[in-house]
Amino acid sequence: MVANVICPVRIAALHAPCRQGFFGIMASFFQHFINGITLGGVYALVALGYTMVYGILKFINFAHGDILMWGSYVGLFTYNAIRGSAGPGAFSIFAFFVAMLVSCVFCALLGMSVERVAYKPLRKAERLAPLLSAIGVSYFLSNAAQLLFGTQSRKMDYPFDNSPISFLSVSITPHQLMVLAVSAASMAFLIFFINKTKTGKAIRATSLDQDAAALMGINPDRIISVTFAIGSVFAAIAGMLVSLDIKIYATMGMMLGMKAFVAAVVGGIGDIAGAVLGGIMLGLLETFGIAVLHIPVGYKDSIAFVVLILILIVKPSGILGKNIREKV
Amino acid sequence: MVRRKMGLVLLVASLFALFAVSCNKKSGSNVSSGKGEERTVKFYFIGPLTGDYANYGTYCRDAVEYAIEEFNRSEAAHARFSVQLEALDSAGDQNKALAQAEKAVADKSALGILGPVLTGETFSVAGMCQNVGITVMSPSATHKDITDTGDYIFRTVISDGLQGEVAGAYFAQELKYKKLAVLYTMNDYSKGLYEGMKKSFESNPGCQVVMTETCNIGDRDFRTQLTRLKSSTAEAIYIPNYTEEMAQILEQASQLGIKKPFLSGDGFSNPIIYDNAGAYTDGVVYVAPPQVKASTLYSAFVNAYSKKTGHAPDSFACNAYDAANIYIDAAERMLNRGENSREAFRKQVAATKDFAGVSGTINFAPNGDLIANQGVYKVNGKIPSFLGEYRVVNNKLQKAN
Structure with missing residues (x-):
């Protein structure tokens, strides 16, 4: 009897969740699409710095995410100091750019110091050694930040009005558009820089053969330093933009770094366009994997790693990566 | 070149300085006598x-440290006995928490454990501590089953079972909702709240x-x-989350x-929510431990704690302070009886009656759980207003006092 009373309610309820018709489903679809692309934009932005350093040194800088985190803290303090209590508007945007500049300089210096202290002495060592050193630096940086800045997340207020732009119940925020635009611009700048400038040429030469480059009058130490500085500047830019959304906390680099690493490998590590492609693909896969394929959210992070494993099996050099013979 | 070297030396020196700071902090948590x-x-x-x-951990540790410093400082206390504290880091990891608890148990001079802080780590520690026979009192592990592990496990925070039960009944009977998402x-904490709320909510006709x-x-x-x-x-x-x-x-x-x-649930009682969520907290209704009645004890603690740490305590820190004082109180009663064992200590903790803490009057149920009502709050802008204390009797929501 009781079952008879309860059942109709339960069945009705089970069918109820999607009340909208075709229009509603399409709106949800586009919203998921936008969510995926913008999440991917975040991964792409962080992956650019990763891939840049890897392209030159064939070495994954696991401390990249933590340099990003330090840059975000420095940026936040500068931003708040300049802005005072001003609300969103022109002055806050100005303060944000100054803070970003300070953060870029800080990260460049930090990146170069890390390279000097933790990687340079190991340049002739086995390949595993600098990798372990990088993980050590990563832990050191995140724990030092926790000690100095405390454990709570800090919010960086949007310098502009971030009210969403809605169209037929699909919304996107100005911040999300900005992340996508900056990812695209950063990618274009890096491709231009590496391929068209003199320093870029020197970087490519160093990447191909350090000894030969040295014979041609290039100072490999300087070039490697410059590479780290540029990679870290992109970490600073990514950090400032991303932390507007996800807040700033000492372990933020860990999560971002992992995903960006996967994005970089999937796209073809060392390839700059590949990092952006990999990032956006990962964002879309994570979003649609859960929303459409109904993969349980508990496995959300596994999506990235399953994709990573598949790519490594099918095309180890990544989607855009070129198959290069191992140097003997 | 020289300049570059100098830079390197400076960097290395600053790294050492950081280490020194971290080491200092660690030794600082030993309140010795x-x-x-x-x-x-x-x-x-x-x-x-x-x-x-x-x-969560540092807020509670600071509160416990303060309680013990305060006791050791007082002259009257010194004449009787003094309290030593060692703070161990679980890093929020269940395995590390267990390893640290084993370390505490191995120390023959240890009478009891304050903490662990998170529900998951408390579960992983509780079974072992119950078997060995050392008292555990968590200021913040809210899963309903925690204190059912055994008679050595106590807490000074309200069970989620109660929170979920009151939440479900309040949403259905006061707010008149029929459909919730x-x-x-x-994790154990959030899922426990969800399950408790769902069971209580769906026991109301038509609620789903x-x-x-x-x-x-x-x-x-x-x-x-x-x-x-x-x-x-x-x-x-x-959204019963952190x-x-x-x-x-x-x-x-x-x-x-x-x-x-x-x-929402008691995660909303941490004032950080109002820094990080901006204006979006407006209109949120949440169920959490009832408002602490304004008392001189409470305001004295808030002042002293704020002075020591630079920030106000959250509700878990208040619970941690109470837990530490209950331990001290129980230890004193035990020593007065001429006893000194972990078993005797547990007996005295269990015998705690009408303890006047900063979070209110504390009594324990026979299973070591805290006896309490739940509070309901509604946020206006960034300020929570207290709507009253509730409990659930036979599926019916009752307003206390």
């Missing part, structure tokens, strides 16, 4: 002092949880789940144009 062995009792604190949940975190979404600890992007919740028929969304996750959820929900009201 110059008293003789038999006049000293020793407690351990276990909680996340580093990692994602370090926030839930977004909870995949129509959509359930989950997220992982440490997630910062909830747009996928929220986009799905947006299309559900639910009248309101229950403070930092909730701030993200509320902000992203507003960005996605979700107009449904949000309901």
Whole structure:
């Protein structure tokens, strides 16, 4: 009897969740699409710095995410100091750019110091050694930040009005558009820089053969330093933009770094366009994997790693990566 | 060249300085005394002092440290005995918490453990401590089953079982909701709250949880789940999560144009929510431990704690302070009876009656659980207003006093 009373309610309820018709489903679809692309934009932005350093040194800088985190803290303090209590508007945007500049300089210096202290002495060592050193630096940086800045997340207020732009119940925020635009611009700048400038040429030469480059009058130490500085500047830019959304906390680099690493490998590590492609693909896969394929959210992070494993099996050099013979 | 070398030296020097600072901090948590062995009792604190949940751990550790410093400082106390504390870091990890608890148990001079802080780590520690026979008192592990582990396990925080029960009854009987959606975190705490709320809510005729979404600890992007919740028929969304996750959820929900009201749990009692979630906290109704009655004890503690740490205590820190004082009180009664064993200590802790703590009058149920009502709050702008104390009797919501 009781079952008879309860059942109709339960069945009705089970069918109820999607009340909208075709229009509603399409709106949800586009919203998921936008969510995926913008999440991917975040991964792409962080992956650019990763891939840049890897392209030159064939070495994954696991401390990249933590340099990003330090840059975000420095940026936040500068931003708040300049802005005072001003609300969103022109002055806050100005303060944000100054803070970003300070953060870029800080990260460049930090990146170069890390390279000097933790990687340079190991340049002739086995390949595993600098990798372990990088993980050590990563832990050191995140724990030092926790000690100095405390454990709570800090919010960086949007310098502009971030009210969403809605169209037929699909919304996107100005911040999300900005992340996508900056990812695209950063990618274009890096491709231009590496391929068209003199320093870029020197970087490519160093990447191909350090000894030969040295014979041609290039100072490999300087070039490697410059590479780290540029990679870290992109970490600073990514950090400032991303932390507007996800807040700033000492372990933020860990999560971002992992995903960006996967994005970089999937796209073809060392390839700059590949990092952006990999990032956006990962964002879309994570979003649609859960929303459409109904993969349980508990496995959300596994999506990235399953994709990573598949790519490594099918095309180890990544989607855009070129198959290069191992140097003997 | 010289300049570069100097830079390097400076960097290395600053790294050493950092290490020195960290070492200092560690030794600082040993509140030692110059008293003789038999006049000293020793407690351990276990909680996340580093990692994602370090926030909860350090708030509680500071409160415990303060309670013990305060006791050791007082002249009257010194004449009787002094208390020693050692704080151990679990990093929020269940395995590390267990390893640290084993360390505490191995120390023969340890009478009891204050903490652990998180529900998961308390579960992992409780069984072992019950078997060995050392008292454990958590200021913040809220899962309903924690104190059922055994008679050595206590807590000074209100069980989620009670919180979920009152939440479900309040949503159905006071707010008159029929359909709810839930977004909870995949861990013992959040899931426990969700299950308790669902059971109590659905026991009301016609009430149904129509959509359930989950997220992982440490997630910062909830747009996928929220986009799905947006299309559900639910009248309101229950988010029994941690403070930092909730701030993200509320902000992203507003960005996605979700107009449904949000309901929450005791994670909302941490004032950080109002820093991180901005204006999006407006209108949220949440169930949490009842408002601490303004007392001189409470305001004295808040002042002293703020002075020591630079920030106000959250409700867990208040519970931690009470737990430490209950331990000291029990130790004193034990020593007065001429006893000194872990078993005798447990007996005295269990015998605590009408203890006047900063969070209110404390009594323990026979299983070691805290006896209490639940409070309901509604946030106006950034300020929570207290709607009253409730309990549930035979599925019916009752307003206390």
